[in-house]
Amino acid sequence: MAETSQHGEHGAPATGETRRDFLILAAGAMGAIATIAVVWPLIETMNPAADTLALSSTEIDISGIEVGQAIVVVWRGKPVFVRHRAPEEIEEARKVSLDDLGDKQSDEERAKKAEWLILVGVCTHLGCIPLGTKQGDPRGDFGGWFCPCHGSHYDTSGRIRKGPAPRNLEVPPYEFLSDTLVKIG
């Protein structure tokens, strides 16, 4: 404070002005940084929390699933379809030419073991759950799944064949721990 008054006394108000401009600039810049520093953690709180992230894998026993049947398990709060495919379903999925597909993926890429198809059961259009897992469900024009919300048809490899969905049903990361035990996630 004493310093500023000296400037004033020596008739150099400009120095004082410059110094205040600098102070205002510094305060403004720090204020901006502070605002970001305040907003950032507030936004980050809404991310998946540590316990949610930790619960990212599930183990499933698949020994009880008959050929041609499918089950639904919950993984990360979403349904996962596990289908024990019949030979004709596998054959149908594998003979399709990639040119006929919107989202080009071969069945070999999608199923680590041909008889087991594991998919995240969420329609890639707007997130509804497609029908076709339970016996008696409509399975669409391609014998896989059919989403009742907006009419997307998936084939026996869970690939989109008709309707508004942009991508194939997602394959979650999974591994076979043994012949009857699969770890998803």
Added chain:
Amino acid sequence: MRRLMIAAAALALGLIGAAEARAAESAGPLPSVDFPHIGVFGQYDKAALKRGLQVYREVCSSCHGLHYVAFRTLSALGMSEAEIKEVAASFKVTDGPDAEGEMFERDGRPSDRIPSPFKNDNAARAANNGAMPPDLSLVTKGRNGHEGYIYAILTGYQDPPEGFTLGDGMSYNAYFPGHQIAMPQPLSDGQVTYADGTEATVATMSHDVTTFLAWAAEPELEERKATGLKVLIFIGVLTAILYAINVRVWSRVT
């Protein structure tokens, strides 16, 4: 301005006084013991945390759970993922129901939280002469005296003084309110064999496990203090600049 600061200081003192007055209700004066993580910049003693975990696993965990501490968070003690998996697998966790509708036990996973050995509070009471071993997740935060109190309890087992009648199955503890504690003396010299060669006296083990429990209660402590220092420096500088601007602006007023 000066009077304002005096008032602020007085208010702060008053608040601290009120807090002190309320803290002073635990049984008797506690022995003075230092923990490196207490104090403005104090951080946890990592080696003590690991030894404390060992004491917890080998001694405390046979009766007490750590319901709010997940195995995965042990990474803060400097443990690798493989070590954490191993620790987790050494605990049994109740899961289910399975396909038959039954609950079943399985090995713990890193995402699990450190379970109590008892199915529920009533089972814990039944197995312990009617006294429930409390969950220890927040024990240093939720007891007056905090770390000092826990340390005092662990080291405070004595023979009862002349004429003191102990209840059936109770032990005498100098620092427990009422001096009758249902927990038998948990630690004795040499009870665990420390991997790092530290001599396992009752005092060391008590100190280590108290450090571990303090971490269990406040895992955010280190990040909190480190962030706090940066934040305070930043706000301090910003406030000083604002004060300078304030003085300049007001110097125009006559």
Added chain:
Amino acid sequence: MSTPVPRNKVAQWIEYRLPIFSWANHNLIDFPEPKNLNYWWNFGSLAGIILVIQIITGIVLAMHYTPHVDHAFDSVERIMRDVEWGWLIRYIHMNGASMFFAVVYIHIFRGMYYGSYKSPREILWWLGIILLFLIMGTAFMGYVLPWGQMSFWAATVITNLVSAIPWIGETLRDWLWGGFSVDNPTLNRFFSLHYLLPFVIVGVVILHIWALHHRRSNNPLGIDVKSAKDTIPFHPYYTVRDLFGLGAMLFVLFVFVFFVPNMLGETINYVKADPLQTPPHIVPEWYFLPYYAILRAIPDKLGGVVAMVASIAILFILPWLDTSKVRSARFRPIYKQLFWVFVADCFVLGWVGANPPEGSFVWIGQICTIYYFAHFLIILPILGKLERPRPLPDSIHEAVLKKRGGAPAVQPAATMEKH
């Protein structure tokens, strides 16, 4: 001074339909404030900012909190451990409540010292008291939410106060509880109201500021603004000073948040609520301690409750209990002393409230309670008639000039200009 009509075309378009620019200009930029306000006048804006901080952190916490007796405590621990920055947000909210009360109490004491409640600011003062009640209710219900031991037992003890009301008391209490003890329905409604009340507070704050801007700020001299020479525009003088005050307050708040976050809290509240076991020593948070001491000073259940409510409600009639025509304590030599005695009395009450009602705490509490009410009901009415106030200055401007000239050490920069 800037013109109220904006130059920007878009701004003009908006201004024509909703005069928000001239409104903001009038209330935040050009608004004439007395030029002699001191730092004690910072606490109103600080209270407003803390309210905003509490609302923002509270909204974030509500996203992670579960209002159920089986999950509330666990969800708070989850916030502390698993939610990103959750511990920071919760500790700010927790200590922010204490900060809110500290700031509001200073704000109220300032109003009492400088006679800000006197005509024509009685309604402004009433709105402030209503705000205090609302803030207390919100803080109390918020304290119940973590469902720790002290949450539960504070809720039990405080809701039981209404059972003191003759005839309908117990029915009313069960209605408050939504059951026959503090339980899940109670927790649910407290959560609902704890979320609602802050917005009610915002509404009353708007009225409070409306009343303030209608009759203008009081000032340390307590005399009316007489001419434009007595005032300066709000911006930049008070905007800059309020920003500085904000920085200083945040510094104090963050010392607590980062280094002693649980100092003001009750240790036992980190033990989950147990309806079958009362902690040995039930105490409220520090900001309720004086009222708690008044409650316990009266050996009768209903009487205690009435005295406790009256201790705040009496502020409603303070403008008429204080019979002095002079506002500021600066010109009231005896009141000035007695004001500090009153402040000390409040502190002693707080200290008594923090201690168990045994031994000398009982009579100290009773004497302080009697003095508390005597201050309002006996001292103030009589003092106004007897006291001879010192002469008031003619205008704020004159007083400021005199002070600057007479005390160069305080403001060297200003003195320099007069050389």
